[in-house]
């Protein structure tokens with residue numbers, strides 16, 4: 001009797017636990033499978049259909065999705081990673097735009113024409129001038145649009161190759177990319193745009209000379225179709241795909257990367273499979289200030305705000321705010337192919353992003369220049385002399401050694417900091433060929449009906465070398481254009 005009572009109670013407890021588990025599972029599935037717009041969904045295996053499919057949740061994809069939704073189209077975004085944001089999430093330095101209300105408030109006189117000239121010069125005039133003009137003419141509007149939907153871009157600084165202060169970022173110089181992604185993502189949720197995480201687009205469907213949607217795989221490998229009238233490829237670059245990097249530029253074999261692991265060039269593979277043309281695939285940029293041990297990139301804004309680069313003799317060797325290709329080469333020519341990014345407390349106070357580097361333990365620190373030199377095991381006398389000379393150049397507003405055009409502050413306030421840095425793969429300038437409406441072109445130069453692309457997956461905007469701050473301008477401007485064109489072409 002006692003035995004059967006015990007059995008009954010075990011049975012009851014089991015039923016209770018199972019029903020709780022089933023309840024939870026059902027609830028989870030319901031939430032996840034829910035058509036509730038704006039919710040992150042998982043484990044969806046049934047075929048779907050919508051007006052516009054966007055591949056990728058970086059800045060380009062989210063901006064495109066918002067504009068398509070604004071044009072009253074239904075949008076589904078697929079993202080292969082477990083989080084939104086891609087490389088955009090990693091951007092720290094700023095978003096270049098000329099003629100913004102923010103610049104005006106700060107008394108900075110600038111123009112899209114100057115931005116255009118800097119971009120073409122920085123790209124060694126290899127850029128597609130029509131695409132550059134679209135970017136530089138519309139970057140200010142992109143900033144106003146982002147501010148209008150909730151972004152804080154009130155701090156403006158200068159990044160390499162710019163003739164003016166035009167890199168927009170949040171108050172105090174806080175990291176820009178994560179902020180932009182947060183704002184775009186919140187707006188996408190508010191607008192009811194469905195985002196499928198852990199969902200990899202594997203193929204673009206193409207029939208009767210028209211794009212018909214995509215094939216995707218969920219995280220368990222279940223394949224399903226999303227039929228659509230338009231597909232916007234916003235998959236980012238291929239900086240994390242070392243095979244693809246070496247295929248197009250053998251000299252970069254063995255380099256590390258600053259990119260997130262999803263930057264593998266999938267959009268290029270999928271779009272070329274249906275006839276898309278490519279441009280300038282060999283143009284791949286290294287970023288000069290990456291921590292060799294862990295691949296963590298130190299934003300160019302640190303140099304923009306006054307840091308210098310020194311070698312193991314304690315000497316400067318280059319204009320620190322030159323273009324990335326030139327500064328990278330300069331560092332590779334130094335002993336051990338690395339250098340030290342050197343700055344003081346004043347520079348740290350001018351840029352919030354630096355706090356993170358200190359918290360992460362990336363800096364070597366000293367209460368005096370000599371103490372820091374000792375900790376770095378480099379020549380302290382030379383370093384003290386280098387800093388003295390540099391400060392004289394700041395006062396004279398002329399760098400007599402390396403013609404650095406902008407020296408915003410002296411290096412004179414203890415503590416002193418140094419970070420060992422060297423170049424790593426950073427940006428892939430080549431990619432899909434588009435026109436000024438973000439329509440993807442085939443090898444005959446004609447738009448592929450229903451196919452659009454924006455962001456780092458596209459080639460030609462940055463030519464032979466991308467300027468710091470121009471990628472974010474590019475992805476927001478062309479992301480919005482891709483979204484708008486997809487709507488126009490449907491009507």
Ligand SMILES: Cc1cc2nc3c(=O)[nH]c(=O)nc-3n(C[C@H](O)[C@H](O)[C@H](O)COP(=O)(O)OP(=O)(O)OC[C@H]3O[C@@H](n4cnc5c(N)ncnc54)[C@H](O)[C@@H]3O)c2cc1C
Nearest residue numbers: 056058060080086087088093201236262455456469471472
């Ligand atoms: C460390 C770092 C710092 C940077 N700092 C700056 C800066 O300060 N200023 C600046 O202008 N630029 C900066 N850049 C460059 C800039 O961040 C990128 O060029 C830009 O964000 C790319 O945006 P995107 O939307 O094109 O691609 P991404 O932001 O990379 O987004 C692409 C998304 O597509 C997803 N995806 C890829 N393939 C698939 C697939 N098959 N299916 C589904 N999803 C897929 C990816 O997972 C990713 O989430 C920086 C880059 C890095 C790496």
